[in-house]
Amino acid sequence: MRPTVVTGRPWLIADEAGKLIDDIDTDQIYHNAHLAITDPKEMARYAFGNLKGWEDFPKKARPGDVLFVGENFGAGSSRQHAVDCFLALGIVAIVGRSFGAIYRRNAINSGLPLLLLPDMPVARLRDLPQVTVNLETGEIQGPDGEKVVRAEPMSRVALDIYRAGSLLKLGAR
Template sequence: MKEVELIQGRVFIFGDNIDTDQIYPGRYLELTEPEEVALHAMEGADPDFPSKVQPGDIIVGGKNFGCGSSREHAVITLLASGVRAVVAKSFARIFYRNAINRGLPAVEIPDLESNSVSPISQGSIATLDLKNGTFSLSNGKVYKFIPFPDNIMAIIKAGGIMPFYKAKATSQTPEKT
């Protein structure tokens, strides 16, 4: 199980309606190696993102983050680039589900401010507390959200739905005598 209840990282801010083509352009779908995939993370929204992102960073989005096609590659590329969580005003449902299924926390905070008058600064440090439902900024601003239910948190801690079910199957396998 991964320790993911407390995530601290630099913030990268993106606006409303960031679609899966902006997160990971379709022309790269044939790439399979995580190192290659990571080179194209957020390319459609910020071509320099892959050179700036570091393991543990957090993406902050506006409304409808992850809209567009249902490609799972969008989540895979964020994970490959080192992103530990995505916080947004709202998510496209299929992106949200893909994120959880891959073990990437996708936290919805409807009153999040991610525009030019936002208290969130690009590159500032933020702490996401999944257990207690807080997103704390280095300037003291704290946003509250409803924590994930236990079943969703278990999937995230396992690193995704496949590792979750593999571990569950292994732990429930009767011993042979």
């Protein structure tokens, strides 16, 4: 059973001015030049490979990290690679102001937790060395257990799939 409370370093996917980047599409997350790759482990090193200022993200990311993203994250194509590359890096959750519709479906099917947080306290999050995210309640805490903000919790359906590992693993039960 996968944990429903996850702890890791927060990454604010922002521009040079510190503003969260909106409308990051699947080509910026995972460029179409690498679509022929089918082994998720290999996908890891191309995550954000086409997002200005974030090209070296796969070298900096560590298992357990949590991403905080802007509006319409994952807009564009239906490629599953744009979800799988983060799972391969060990990213445990993505908290965003909003997500592209197909990206959302793909992420749920792959068991990557996405949490909606329209009012993102960017300045507060930036100062935190570590966050704890409760996927069931949406509660986000700082390193000393202090309450920071509450995102929309994952739906029961998304949690069912997350706990099983993926939609197909749930079906295999």
